[in-house]
Amino acid sequence: MPPPFVGAALLLGAGGRHEALLAELGRHGVAAEVAAPGRLWTPSVPARPCAFLRQVLPEAMELRAPSISAWAEQLSLHLDLPDGAPWRLHVYAESEVEAPFRSGARAAHTARRRDGGPARSGSSPGPTAAWSHRAALIREALLGVLKARRRHLLRALSDTEAAWTDSESLVQLLLVAPDQGYLSITRAPAPAQIAAWLSVLPAGIAVPAEDPRPPSRAYTKLIEAERRFGRRISPGDVGVDLGASPGGWSFVALQRGAQVIAVDRSPLVPELMAHPGLQFVKGDAFSWRPPREVDWLWCDVIAAPERTLALLVDWLQAGWARHFVVTLKLRGEMDLPVLDQVVERLGGLAAPWWMCQLSANKGEVCLFGSRRLAPAASRSAEPGEGHVGPL
Numbered sequence: 014m015p016p017p018f019v020g021a022a023l024l025l026g027a028g029g030r031h032e033a034l035l036a037e038l039g040r041h042g043v044a045a046e047v048a049a050p051g052r053l054w055t056p057s058v059p060a061r062p063c064a065f066l067r068q069v070l071p072e073a074m075e076l077r078a079p080s081i082s083a084w085a086e087q088l089s090l091h092l093d094l095p096d097g098a099p100w101r102l103h104v105y106a107e108s109e110v111e112a113p114f115r116s117g118a119r120a121a122h123t124a125r126r127r128d129g130g131p132a133r134s135g136s137s138p139g140p141t142a143a144w145s146h147r148a149a150l151i152r153e154a155l156l157g158v159l160k161a162r163r164r165h166l167l168r169a170l171s172d173t174e175a176a177w178t179d180s181e182s183l184v185q186l187l188l189v190a191p192d193q194g195y196l197s198i199t200r201a202p203a204p205a206q207i208a209a210w211l212s213v214l215p216a217g218i219a220v221p222a223e224d225p226r227p228p229s230r231a232y233t234k235l236i237e238a239e240r241r242f243g244r245r246i247s248p249g250d251v252g253v254d255l256g257a258s259p260g261g262w263s264f265v266a267l268q269r270g271a272q273v274i275a276v277d278r279s280p281l282v283p284e285l286m287a288h289p290g291l292q293f294v295k296g297d298a299f300s301w302r303p304p305r306e307v308d309w310l311w312c313d314v315i316a317a318p319e320r321t322l323a324l325l326v327d328w329l330q331a332g333w334a335r336h337f338v339v340t341l342k343l344r345g346e347m348d349l350p351v352l353d354q355v356v357e358r359l360g361g362l363a364a365p366w367w368m369c370q371l372s373a374n375k376g377e378v379c380l381f382g383s384r385r386l387a388p389a390a391s392r393s394a395e396p397g398e399g400h401v402g403p404l
């Protein structure tokens with residue numbers, strides 16, 4: 014289906030689905046048309062944060078090519094980029110890995126821990142696996158064409174997941190059939206509104222980590238949040254893990270060399286309780302206060318989302334943590350208004366910050382970012398303010 018609006022943006026919904034994103038856009042009066050399951054057309058990129066938005070393809074144009082070499086030729090002809098400036102290339106097939114990964118990943122993790130067996134991939138080949146392979150071949154073929162004819166472009170190609178810089182362009186090809194796709198070129202400097210929504214991950218999908226050692230699969234959420242944030246927990250950081258048991262997030266932080274204060278009503282697994290870098294506090298996450306400012310607030314407590322948001326706001330207003338990763342547990346569509354409250358309340362308190370459903374999230378949304386250096390609780394929140402960088 015060709016774009017229904019001039020200069021339309023193609024939006025990819027979280028989890029390979031579009032329903033939640035459509036509902037979110039609808040709440041804010043943004044026109045959207047379903048392009049196909051998991052994909053929406055909008056007249057332009059949304060002006061406000063959307064938790065269920067995975068990736069944006071601004072000004073997407075439909076392309077067709079019968080073979081891999083024809084794809085490479087066509088793409089090379091369309092690559093009109095600033096000379097010598099860095100650019101990234103994301104070539105991917107529709108709903109590559111996300112949907113297959115979800116089924117049974119948690120059970121598989123538990124079984125691996127029990128068996129002590131080797132890590133198996135949590136994903137199985139989905140119906141589009143062949144197209145994913147084709148996407149990889151198209152990318153390779155394009156690089157071959159550039160090597161032969163446009164070496165200066167190839168030299169400027171950067172292969173990184175780091176946060177966007179103003180000087181970088183992004184070229185995306187979404188393959189929706191072997192001979193059909195959408196090309197989107199975001200030239201540097203991307204307007205802030207667009208840069209705010211571009212994921213550094215192809216298709217905005219994080220292939221979840223696979224490690225049998227952490228005591229719960231929840232650890233994948235913290236690792237993914239770090240990647241999307243573009244900030245990794247560093248050796249020597251001090252962090253508070255609220256709702257820490259059995260210890261997946263604490264495990265990740267300790268692995269990074271951080272010191273962890275773990276707060277929960279229940280203890281963590283014995284290996285972590287005995288870890289010299291971990292201090293366990295048996296208590297209530299909502300009333301516990303840190304002894305001093307810490308580098309990180311991590312919070313994965315199961316609670317009503319309004320309550321968790323209020324906790325985060327308290328921490329930011331008080332200046333207790335510099336950075337945060339917080340899970341909001343949603344109870345379905347009825348909780349969409351809470352996401353509006355997130356935008357209103359975090360706008361003045363955090364920058365940059367993000368709200369998104371992670372690939373590793375199910376009925377949850379993750380908030381992550383940094384406290385504004387000069388806390389400005391009284392400043393009026395502007396929708397989208399502070400959203401600079403990738404999702």
Ligand SMILES: C[S@@+](CC[C@H](N)C(=O)[O-])C[C@H]1O[C@@H](n2cnc3c(N)ncnc32)[C@H](O)[C@@H]1O
Binds near residue numbers: 259260261279
């Ligand atoms: C989803 S689990 C956390 C999993 C953890 N992030 C991990 O990686 O293993 C939620 C935890 O929140 C704890 N919890 C729920 N309400 C709490 C409260 N008011 N105070 C402290 N802990 C709480 C539960 O005991 C439970 O261990």
